[in-house]
Amino acid sequence: MLKVAFHPIYKHPLPEGHRFPMEKYDLLPKQLLHEGTCEQENFFQPEVREENEKYIRSVHTPEYLKELYSLTIEPRKARKIGFPLSAELVERERIITDGTIKACHYALEHGVAMNIAGGTHHAYSDHGEAFCMLNDQAVGAQYLLQNKLAKQILVVDLDVHQGNGTAEIFQQDDRVFTFSMHGKSNYPFKKEISDLDLPMENDCDDEHYLTALRNTLPGLIEKVKPDFIFFLSGVDILSTDKLGKLGCTVAGCKQRDEFVFEQCLKYDIPVEVSMGGGYSKDIKTIINAHANTYRTAQLMFF
Numbered sequence: 001m002l003k004v005a006f007h008p009i010y011k012h013p014l015p016e017g018h019r020f021p022m023e024k025y026d027l028l029p030k031q032l033l034h035e036g037t038c039e040q041e042n043f044f045q046p047e048v049r050e051e052n053e054k055y056i057r058s059v060h061t062p063e064y065l066k067e068l069y070s071l072t073i074e075p076r077k078a079r080k081i082g083f084p085l086s087a088e089l090v091e092r093e094r095i096i097t098d099g100t101i102k103a104c105h106y107a108l109e110h111g112v113a114m115n116i117a118g119g120t121h122h123a124y125s126d127h128g129e130a131f132c133m134l135n136d137q138a139v140g141a142q143y144l145l146q147n148k149l150a151k152q153i154l155v156v157d158l159d160v161h162q163g164n165g166t167a168e169i170f171q172q173d174d175r176v177f178t179f180s181m182h183g184k185s186n187y188p189f190k191k192e193i194s195d196l197d198l199p200m201e202n203d204c205d206d207e208h209y210l211t212a213l214r215n216t217l218p219g220l221i222e223k224v225k226p227d228f229i230f231f232l233s234g235v236d237i238l239s240t241d242k243l244g245k246l247g248c249t250v251a252g253c254k255q256r257d258e259f260v261f262e263q264c265l266k267y268d269i270p271v272e273v274s275m276g277g278g279y280s281k282d283i284k285t286i287i288n289a290h291a292n293t294y295r296t297a298q299l300m301f302f
């Protein structure tokens, strides 16, 4: 069964003009239920669990966590996160991390599991950036490794923004291979070095995008031989995205998801999917493109 972590919407309104589309966390599960892609039993609600702290602490530094949890991050560093910090927001990040840990578990059981949130790949070991405070997939990877549930992990980060935090966190760790395919001239402007980076030119269309992915991912799986995959399925690769600079269509984005799932199935590798970015002007486009990832998983795995 497809298990999906959902998260109640962040209750505090963001400041006027804030670009982060918080409503998608509310609208996406509603859409999936409405159209019958998911039933209530597909959803689970993560929570704050103290036992997750040891995995969070193996990803993030004690100094950073102390500042984050006590809301005492200095203003210059807090501005980089881009959200007005609050206890509720930090709690939400911890809940999202639990969603990814549990989704790892469900993925081992069912082949795939998803988190309607997460993909917080700009969170570094010692600071947060760009709406990301705790790196959910990095924490999930530590959970799997420490519990001997996986030996070799592959991160397939297809959000339009480079997975800079994830790259930094696992720079010295051979057990986690970080692959990031992203917009060359998109944030972050100073990129980290992933184990494999595939920067794409501005306005890159479906054909170029999918060809690059098809030419890379199977060979990578053969080389890395992962026993677990984290997929970051951001839909900010769309031409309609306000932040992304690539030129993919909704159909192309869906073909991307199909291709990733096809490889996971072909090589029989469990996959956890965190949602990542999506900032198209029309919220309906965002919801439709994200919903495609869930529709595709349902169709291909179950």
Ligand SMILES: [Zn+2]
Pocket: 159, 160, 161, 234, 236, 276, 277, 278
């Ligand atoms: Zn993004």
